[in-house]
Amino acid sequence: MRLSGKCLDGSRYHFALLALIVMLSRTFAQDQSCMDSIFGSITSGNQGNLLTMAISTGKGINDLGEYDFCINNPGTAFKAKELTYVTIQAFPYPLYIGVCLPLSCNSKNTQIIQDALSKLIISQGIPASALIVFPDSEPPTVQAINWIGFFAFCLLIAICLLGIIVEYSNLFGRVDYEGIEDSKQDKALVDSKNTLGKFFLSFSFSRNLRKMFWTPQRSDDYLSVLNGLRVISIAYIVFGHIHEAFESLPVINTQSLPELLTSWYGIFVMGAFYSVDTFFFLSAFLGAYLMIPKLQGGKIFTFVMIYVHRFIRLVPTLAVFLAFLITFLNFMGSGPLWYFTDLVVVQPCKKYWWTILTFSNNFHPSPPEIPCLSILWYIANDMMFFMILPFVILLYCRNKLAGYSMTGLLILANIITVFTLSEKNHHSMAKVKDTNNREIYHMPYSRFGAYFVGCLFGMFYYEWKQSKTNPNYQRSPGAFLYGSIESSRILRIFLHFLGAGIILFLVMITYTETRVLDKIIWPQMASNFFNALHRPIFVIGLALFLSGPMVGGSKFVRFILGGSAWAPWAKITFMVYLVHDIVLTWYYTQTRQALYITKRVAIYYWFAALILSFLLSIPAALIIESPILQLEKLLLFPPKSSKGHFHKPPEAENQRLYDTEVNSETIETPSAS
Numbered sequence: 001m002r003l004s005g006k007c008l009d010g011s012r013y014h015f016a017l018l019a020l021i022v023m024l025s026r027t028f029a030q031d032q033s034c035m036d037s038i039f040g041s042i043t044s045g046n047q048g049n050l051l052t053m054a055i056s057t058g059k060g061i062n063d064l065g066e067y068d069f070c071i072n073n074p075g076t077a078f079k080a081k082e083l084t085y086v087t088i089q090a091f092p093y094p095l096y097i098g099v100c101l102p103l104s105c106n107s108k109n110t111q112i113i114q115d116a117l118s119k120l121i122i123s124q125g126i127p128a129s130a131l132i133v134f135p136d137s138e139p140p141t142v143q144a145i146n147w148i149g150f151f152a153f154c155l156l157i158a159i160c161l162l163g164i165i166v167e168y169s170n171l172f173g174r175v176d177y178e179g180i181e182d183s184k185q186d187k188a189l190v191d192s193k194n195t196l197g198k199f200f201l202s203f204s205f206s207r208n209l210r211k212m213f214w215t216p217q218r219s220d221d222y223l224s225v226l227n228g229l230r231v232i233s234i235a236y237i238v239f240g241h242i243h244e245a246f247e248s249l250p251v252i253n254t255q256s257l258p259e260l261l262t263s264w265y266g267i268f269v270m271g272a273f274y275s276v277d278t279f280f281f282l283s284a285f286l287g288a289y290l291m292i293p294k295l296q297g298g299k300i301f302t303f304v305m306i307y308v309h310r311f312i313r314l315v316p317t318l319a320v321f322l323a324f325l326i327t328f329l330n331f332m333g334s335g336p337l338w339y340f341t342d343l344v345v346v347q348p349c350k351k352y353w354w355t356i357l358t359f360s361n362n363f364h365p366s367p368p369e370i371p372c373l374s375i376l377w378y379i380a381n382d383m384m385f386f387m388i389l390p391f392v393i394l395l396y397c398r399n400k401l402a403g404y405s406m407t408g409l410l411i412l413a414n415i416i417t418v419f420t421l422s423e424k425n426h427h428s429m430a431k432v433k434d435t436n437n438r439e440i441y442h443m444p445y446s447r448f449g450a451y452f453v454g455c456l457f458g459m460f461y462y463e464w465k466q467s468k469t470n471p472n473y474q475r476s477p478g479a480f481l482y483g484s485i486e487s488s489r490i491l492r493i494f495l496h497f498l499g500a501g502i503i504l505f506l507v508m509i510t511y512t513e514t515r516v517l518d519k520i521i522w523p524q525m526a527s528n529f530f531n532a533l534h535r536p537i538f539v540i541g542l543a544l545f546l547s548g549p550m551v552g553g554s555k556f557v558r559f560i561l562g563g564s565a566w567a568p569w570a571k572i573t574f575m576v577y578l579v580h581d582i583v584l585t586w587y588y589t590q591t592r593q594a595l596y597i598t599k600r601v602a603i604y605y606w607f608a609a610l611i612l613s614f615l616l617s618i619p620a621a622l623i624i625e626s627p628i629l630q631l632e633k634l635l636l637f638p639p640k641s642s643k644g645h646f647h648k649p650p651e652a653e654n655q656r657l658y659d660t661e662v663n664s665e666t667i668e669t670p671s672a673s
Helices: 010-028 032-043 047-056 067-072 110-123 144-167 182-192 195-201 205-213 222-248 265-295 300-331 339-357 374-398 400-425 448-467 477-487 489-514 524-550 555-561 564-570 573-588 599-636
Strands: 083-091 096-102 129-133
Touching (some): 067 083, 067 096, 110 129, 182 205, 222 555, 222 573, 265 300, 300 339, 300 374, 339 374, 374 400, 374 448, 400 448, 400 524, 489 524, 573 599
Antiparallel strands (some): 083 096
16 A cells, blocks of 8 residues: 555646646547547537536546546437447556547547657656546446356356255165264265265255354364454454555545555555465464374375365465456446456456466566466465475474474565565565555565464474374474473463454554655665564564464353354465455445545545455355365265375364365364365
8 A cells, every 4th residue: 555655646647637637638639530429519508418518527536526427318219329438547556537528539540649748747756657438438348257257157156056956856866864963964964875966965055154154163163263363363454455455546635645554554555465475374273283193104195195185275266256256247337437347457457367267376477567366475475485385394204303304494585585675676664655566465475474384383282282192292392392381370371462462463563664655764784684574573473362262261262262253264265365366356446426534434445345345255155166176075085085194183173173275284073065
C-alpha cells in the first residue's frame, strides 16, 4: 500500500487532468463524425443527449460521472442507442475521469489519442501512460474456451448432484446403518459402495458439508490452537489487501489516505504484513512435525510420495480455480472500471496460467508485465520452500545435529541475503516507502528464513512428543525446551509476555517509519538490520507465545485459539486465500463512483469482504478441494493400504487440523474431507 509521493500530489494531478481533457477534445476532433454528432445535437435541438452528456461526464479528478445514466440514454428511450461511456486513466496510477460522448466517438483513432495523452501525462512528470477504454461498447465475447469451461463446470456440478443421489440411495451399493455408531456410519457408507460409488461419494456436496462441520476434538489435542491462529491470520491478510487495493482505486479524498498509516490505525495496517510469515511458520512447523516419522525409514517411495501428495493437494485446485476465472469472470459484472478484471486477471491468466501451475509465477513474468493473480506469489514461495524441506528432514533423521545445522545455515543464509540486498538497493524498513519492495518481499530468496525457523520448532516439538514414550529423545533439545515449558507455569507466563512483546515491538517500530511518509526516518544501516532480522524474529516470538498452549498449559489461550468452533473455518482458509482477492476485484471494479475512504469505511469493507469470502469458499471447497483429496486416497491409498508408510501417525490422525495453502501435508481425522 504505497500512499506517498506522486500518487497523492493532488495539484499536479488536477493540472494534468485539465490538460488531459483539453487534449482529448482536440484529438477526438480528428474524427469528424464525433464532432458532427455533438454539433448535430445542438443544431437539431436534441437537448436530451447534450444534457445526458453534461450530467454523465466527470467534473474533476477521479469523478467517474454517471455510467448508467449515460449508457441508458434517458430521454431517447424510443430511439437507437446514441451515447457511449469512456473511461480515461493515467495508468497505473489511480487517476480517472469518466466521459459520456456520442456513440460515433468510439473512434478508430484511439491509439493516436492514447499516445498523445501519454506524452502529455509524462510531460507533467507523472510516470504513467494514458489508457482509454469504452466499457459499454466493448462487451466481452463468448469464445470457444468459454463454452468448453461452461460445459466442464456443468459436468462437475452434475457429478456432485449424482454424488448426493449415491449417498442417499442404494445405487452402486447398499448400506444398513442399524447398530452402527454415528461416528462410524460414514466409513460404513464408503465400504458398502463399489469403486464407482466411492468415486461419486467423493463429490457428494451434502456428505462433504457434513464432514466439514463434524469436528470432534480430544482434550489432549494441543495443536488445535493452530486452527484459531490460521483463521485469524487469513482474516488479517484480507484486512491488509483491503487497504492495499486503495492504491489502484479512484478515491475522492486522496489527501486523507495517508492518515490510514500515519495515525494509530496504521499500526494495525502494518501488522497485516506479518500474517504471511505466520503461515510460513505454520507450514514448516507442521511439515517437519509430520514428516519426521514418515522419513525415518528412509524409503524412496515415501520420499517421492510426499511430493506427489503435495502436487495433488495444490495443482488441481489451482487449475480449476484458474479455469473458472478465465471462463466466467468477464461476464460477472459491468461498470466504468470493469475493464480491470480483464486487464489484471483474465488476460494475464490466459497468458501466464502455466506459471501458477509450475509455481514459477514469482519469477515470471517480470515487471512491468502483469502476472496472473499476483497474490499467488506466496503459494509459489511456499512450494519452493517445501521442495527443500524433505531433504532437511531426511538429513535430520540420519543425524540430528546435521539437521539442526542445516536448518540454522538456511536461516543464516536468508539473513545475509536480505541484508546484502537491502544495503545494495537501499530498501526502506517500511514496505510502503520501498519503491522496489518486490525484491525483499515477494522473492523466495528473501523469505525462507521464517519458514525454516518454523521447521526448527517443528523438530523440537516432535522430540518433546516422542520423549513421553521413547527414552532416546529424553535428552534432546526439544524435550528440554518444551518439557521445561510444560513443567513451569511461571515460564509459560513469561514466554507469553516475551512472545507478545517481540511481536508488538516489531509492529510498533515499523510505525516509527510510517508515521511520516514524505521522508526516510531510519538510517540505511538500521533498515538493513531490520529487514534482515525482523521476519525470523517475529516467528520466534510467535513460537514462544504459542509454546504454552502447545504443551497443554495456558488454558485460557487454548480456550481462545483452540476451540472446536475454529476447525471448520480453518479447513477452508486455502480457498479463502484464493477467493478473497477475486471478491475484492469483483466488488471494486463495479463501483460507479469514486470512493470516500475513512477508517470506518475500510473496516466495514473488511468485514463484508471477509464474510463473503468465507461464504463463497464453503461451496468452492466442497465441490473442488474436498473431492480432490478424497480421490487421492481412493486412487493412491485405498483402504487395504491404510497401514502403509505414507499414512499419518496415530497421534496426527486425531488432530482437528486441516491443510491450508501453507501446510506441507493434509492433517485430518480419518473421515475428514
